[in-house]
Amino acid sequence: MAKTSDRSKYLISPALLIASFIVVAYGYFALTSFFPKGPPGTQFVGTPTLDNYWRVLGSGSNQAVLFSTLGASFLISLITIAVAVPMAMVIVRAKREWVGNLIMLAIAVTFLSGGVTRAYSWLILLGNRGLINLGLTNSGIVDAPIRFLYNWSGVGISITHYLLPFAVFTLIGAVRNLNPSVEEAARSLGASRTTTFWRITMPMLLPGLMVTLVLVYSIALASFLFPMLLGGGKVRMIANQIYDRMFVEYDIPYAAATAVVFLVSAFASIWLISFVAKKIEKAVS
Amino acid sequence: METLKSSTLQLRQLTKKYNNFEAVRDLDLNVPSGSLLTLLGPSGCGKSTVLRMIAGFLNVTSGEILVDGKDISRVEPNFRDIGMVFQNYALFPHMTVESNVAFGLKMRGVAKHEQAERVRDALAMVQMTHLADRYPSQLSGGQQQRVALARAVVIKPKLLLLDEPLGALDRHLREGLQSELRDLQRQLGITSILVTHDQDEALYLSDYIAVMNGGCIEQLDTPIALYDRPQTEFVARFLGVPNIFASTVVASSSSEVTVSLGGQNIIVPTDTGKTVGSSCKISVRPSHIEVARSEDPRQGVTAVIKSAHELGERIVYHCEVADLKIEANAPRISSSERFAVGQSVKLVLDPAHTVLLRD
Numbered sequence: 001m002a003k004t005s006d007r008s009k010y011l012i013s014p015a016l017l018i019a020s021f022i023v024v025a026y027g028y029f030a031l032t033s034f035f036p037k038g039p040p041g042t043q044f045v046g047t048p049t050l051d052n053y054w055r056v057l058g059s060g061s062n063q064a065v066l067f068s069t070l071g072a073s074f075l076i077s078l079i080t081i082a083v084a085v086p087m088a089m090v091i092v093r094a095k096r097e098w099v100g101n102l103i104m105l106a107i108a109v110t111f112l113s114g115g116v117t118r119a120y121s122w123l124i125l126l127g128n129r130g131l132i133n134l135g136l137t138n139s140g141i142v143d144a145p146i147r148f149l150y151n152w153s154g155v156g157i158s159i160t161h162y163l164l165p166f167a168v169f170t171l172i173g174a175v176r177n178l179n180p181s182v183e184e185a186a187r188s189l190g191a192s193r194t195t196t197f198w199r200i201t202m203p204m205l206l207p208g209l210m211v212t213l214v215l216v217y218s219i220a221l222a223s224f225l226f227p228m229l230l231g232g233g234k235v236r237m238i239a240n241q242i243y244d245r246m247f248v249e250y251d252i253p254y255a256a257a258t259a260v261v262f263l264v265s266a267f268a269s270i271w272l273i274s275f276v277a278k279k280i281e282k283a284v285s
Numbered sequence: 286m287e288t289l290k291s292s293t294l295q296l297r298q299l300t301k302k303y304n305n306f307e308a309v310r311d312l313d314l315n316v317p318s319g320s321l322l323t324l325l326g327p328s329g330c331g332k333s334t335v336l337r338m339i340a341g342f343l344n345v346t347s348g349e350i351l352v353d354g355k356d357i358s359r360v361e362p363n364f365r366d367i368g369m370v371f372q373n374y375a376l377f378p379h380m381t382v383e384s385n386v387a388f389g390l391k392m393r394g395v396a397k398h399e400q401a402e403r404v405r406d407a408l409a410m411v412q413m414t415h416l417a418d419r420y421p422s423q424l425s426g427g428q429q430q431r432v433a434l435a436r437a438v439v440i441k442p443k444l445l446l447l448d449e450p451l452g453a454l455d456r457h458l459r460e461g462l463q464s465e466l467r468d469l470q471r472q473l474g475i476t477s478i479l480v481t482h483d484q485d486e487a488l489y490l491s492d493y494i495a496v497m498n499g500g501c502i503e504q505l506d507t508p509i510a511l512y513d514r515p516q517t518e519f520v521a522r523f524l525g526v527p528n529i530f531a532s533t534v535v536a537s538s539s540s541e542v543t544v545s546l547g548g549q550n551i552i553v554p555t556d557t558g559k560t561v562g563s564s565c566k567i568s569v570r571p572s573h574i575e576v577a578r579s580e581d582p583r584q585g586v587t588a589v590i591k592s593a594h595e596l597g598e599r600i601v602y603h604c605e606v607a608d609l610k611i612e613a614n615a616p617r618i619s620s621s622e623r624f625a626v627g628q629s630v631k632l633v634l635d636p637a638h639t640v641l642l643r644d
Binding site: 179181182184185186187188189190191192195200203204206 | 340341342361362363364365367368369371372373375376377378379388389392393433436437440
């Protein structure tokens with residue numbers, strides 16, 4: 001036994017090496033946040049201070065970006081799951097196999113196409129003179145084009161689209177693990193399709209839903225590209241703020257403090273979600 | 286629980302097609318009220334398809350499903366009033382035993398106090414009262430299936446459908462639950478359909494057995510009649526009859542035909558007769574063949590013993606005449622007669638249990 005544990009030490013060493021690099025890099029970045037900004041070309045100077053944190057936490061606009069990032073990510077995650085559940089169900093259970101395959105293919109294609117391509121596609125679709133608005137105005141459904149771009153709706157749509165493959169792929173496993181007989185049993189005992197879905201299928205899917213929620217929420221939190229391109233500077237999420245502070249203002253300590261605050265609140269909110277999820281699962285079972 | 290008002294079930298030309306494949310073809314079946322009928326057959330014979338159509342989980346392509354004379358083939362499963370027990374138990378994993386059993390009553394809007402009472406009775410019936418607060422994952426397979434049974438009958442359904450209910454249990458448990466299931470079904474008098482591929486289970490539990498093959502019923506009979514007199518080669522083979530002989534008709538009357546077996550003539554009873562010279566098949570169980578001395582005066586087939594094995598209660602003789610291999614069983618305990626390998630014997634086929642198989 002001693003021998004095998006010795007060997008496992010060697011096997012894990014590459015992972016440890018990489019992990020230590022990351023920890024050191026992050027640690028150094030975090031350390032930066034406790035110092036004043038240095039002259040151009042340096043990271044930081046002077047004596048330790050908490051000033052950067054006061055700047056992050058004290059300003060109303062900073063708080064607003066933080067909370068809107070957390071709130072919007074959560075809302076977008078919920079919407080994503082609401083869309084992904086029926087998709088996963090159809091993929092797994094469609095009687096005609098090609099229907100499932102087609103949806104699967106569509107998701108895989110979007111999954112594999114790059115972020116910039118997708119953001120650009122959404123610009124074409126959602127612009128004031130974009131395909132959707134042209135269709136709506138020409139058919140007379142709306143008089144003036146709906147503004148999708150440079151507000152949360154466009155950003156939300158594109159992030160949802162980005163998250164969808166993650167959610168669907170995760171949920172396919174959960175749906176596949178459902179035992180159809182259990183739903184049939186409910187039906188034969190007198191439950192309608194709707195009742196069966198809400199009282200039997202969803203509770204059985206709940207653990208899978210919670211895992212998916214945490215996954216897509218953490219991905220949504222880190223959104224950078226879509227708010228930048230479709231938000232046009234008007235919609236700002238935290239990653240954009242950090243980017244600006246680093247590469248526009250060159251205030252690395254300020255960026256680092258923002259990142260640390262974000263990281264802590266992200267972990268806290270994910271923990272909160274898992275905690276509530278466990279409570280709900282207990283309450284339902 | 287009191288006895289239910291039993292319903293009848295009739296299937297009329299029931300058909301299920303998938304693209305070009307007919308899973309069930311023009312099936313007609315009458316299940317008398319209060320009886321247990323088994324659909325027996327190998328996998329892919331269409332037995333589960335029939336059951337799932339009765340339950341309403343599969344649409345019928347054509348035909349009727351009559352319960353008490355009313356066609357339910359287009360009715361949604363939740364309005365059919367049918368209790369179903371599945372092979373994999375299919376209990377609601379997020380509900381206690383009690384809530385599982387109460388589910389059907391809740392869906393029917395039964396008053397709370399009556400719910401509690403009926404759930405208690407149903408759980409008592411399957412001896413699960415002490416585990417009412419448990420979750421399905423905390424129960425053994427046998428216990429889960431008892432709960433599933435209680436859940437199915439507590440709604441007093443018109444029909445009880447059992448889809449290989451004992452298939453997932455080990456043998457010891459299966460036998461115990463078999464007799465319980467049978468007692469419960471008799472006691473409630475509930476019209477039931479059982480699907481299984483296990484012939485012993487079918488013979489033990491059923492009032493009637495329908496052997497299915499290729500989407501059709503090959504033979505519908507009582508268990509004993511089916512066991513003793515299988516009517517087709519498929520049924521005989523499925524029920525494990527080793528002696529199925531190809532033969533030719535030598536003479537025929539309205540009550541019996543004479544066939545040639547290993548060059549010797551044998552008389553087999555029949556109610557139809559058969560064209561002289563036509564080929565036919567004969568089936569007879571080894572226990573219905575008596576091994577006698579070669580000088581025995583009765584009609585029979587003279588053959589040579591190729592092997593003899595004493596197995597528990599019986600002696601298994603493998604005999605041969607011409608190219609014909611015949612297995613015969615003799616009682617080991619009540620008889621001291623032994624025949625040696627190489628000895629010539631006369632095999633006397635019991636006419637009542639020798640069957641001229643239908644083509």
